[in-house]
Amino acid sequence: MASRGTVKASGNFNANADAEVLHKAMKGLGTDEEAILKLVIARSNAQRQEIKAAYKTLFGKDLIKDLQGELTGKFETLIVALMTAPITYDVETLHKAIKGAGTNEKPLVEILASRKPQQVKDIVAAYKKDYDHNLEDDVCHDTSGHFQRLLVILLQASRQTGLQQELIDSDAQALFKAGEQKFGTDEQTFITILGNRSAEHLRKVFDAYMKLSGYDIEESINRETSGHLKHLLLAVVKCARSVPMYFAETLYHSMKGAGTDDNTLIRVMVTRSEVDMLDIRAEFRRLFACSLHSMIKGDTGGHYRNALLLLCGGDDA
Incomplete structure (x- = not known):
């Protein structure tokens, strides 16, 4: 499958030469930010990892630490993020979101709703390796209720694949009964169906739900749930429709x-x-x-x- 990204690997790539360019951009008085950003964005993440290794070999220094010492503010945050391997970046983002005072739910919702099951498995493994902690335990320690339950389901990364033709109508009916048709809401039904079925299956369920109830599933979630759970359910629905x-x-x-x-x-x-x-x-x-x-x-x-x-x-x- 062709990449639909805007950043591609550079054709005539030389990690040592790139490391030299970055070193020169940071040496002496003042930093050549423009040279740094042009080079970093013209390379794929895999190539940036090679540049980091070459930089250490050539100069005996950590490229990320040097960049952090020379750059400031949002530009620094962006360049350091680009220089970080994708799984490591997700892992660091999640760790930051749940450690410290209060939880930042946004990155938790965004990453766990949008990543493919294999990516989630890789994230869980890398988190354990980097922090010697279980990501699920840390998430449970920091969240509660239905929001926590759905996060835990997503962390299992065991979504079904393909369509369960015979379940489309019954899933739509179960969601209708759990929300619009009920006084109060049965959140567990929403969590189980939205957390476990494949994206392809859910799209069919959403169509059946619309026919049955006259509402978009998003409208019902907005009305029937609130807070962090609402944001997570909406993210799961939207990612099932189109990431x-x-x-x-x-x-x-x-x-x-x-x-x-x-x-x-x-x-x-x-x-x-x-x-x-x-x-x-x-x-x-x-x-x-x-x-x-x-x-x-x-x-x-x-x-x-x-x-x-x-x-x-x-x-x-």
Whole structure:
């Protein structure tokens, strides 16, 4: 399957030469941010890992530490994220989200709702290796109730595959009975069905649900649930419908209104740049009255903006 990313591997790649360029950009007085961002974004993540290794061999220093010493603010956060291997980045993001005072639910919801089962398994294994902790235990320690139950189901990464033709109508009916038809809501039914069925199966269930109830499943979730559980159920539904559409909406909301949610903006631009950024851009254009490119341009500034625009990879005005 061809990548739908905007960032591709560089053809005539030489890790040592790239390490030299980065070293030179940080040596002496002042830092050449533009040289750093152009080089980093013109390489795939796998190539960046080779550059990191070459840098250590050539200069006996840790490239990430040097970048952190030379760069500041959101631009630093973005470049360091790009230099981190994808699974490591997800693991660090989740660890940060659940450690410390209070939990940051956004990255938890976003990562666990959107990653493929194999990626979730890799994340769980890497988390154990890096922190000598069980991710599920840490999540349970920091969350509660139905929200916690659905996160635990997603962490099992054992979604069914394919369609269960005979279950489509009964799943739709079960969801209808658990929500719209009931006084109060039976959240467990929503959690079990949305957490365990395949995306392909769920799309059929959503169609059957619409015929049966006259509502989009999203409308019902909005009405029947609240708080973190609502956000997680909606994320699961949206990712079942279309992962690029989910991320287009996530990016839009990170920049809409007063103040930008830069953490979300950086996270999505970095993690999707080699996966499906072209599809996210197309969905963004379809859903909102502007292009992703123009919204980034109007909402950010400096080297940070230039780097984000390069990751966006073009304008769909």
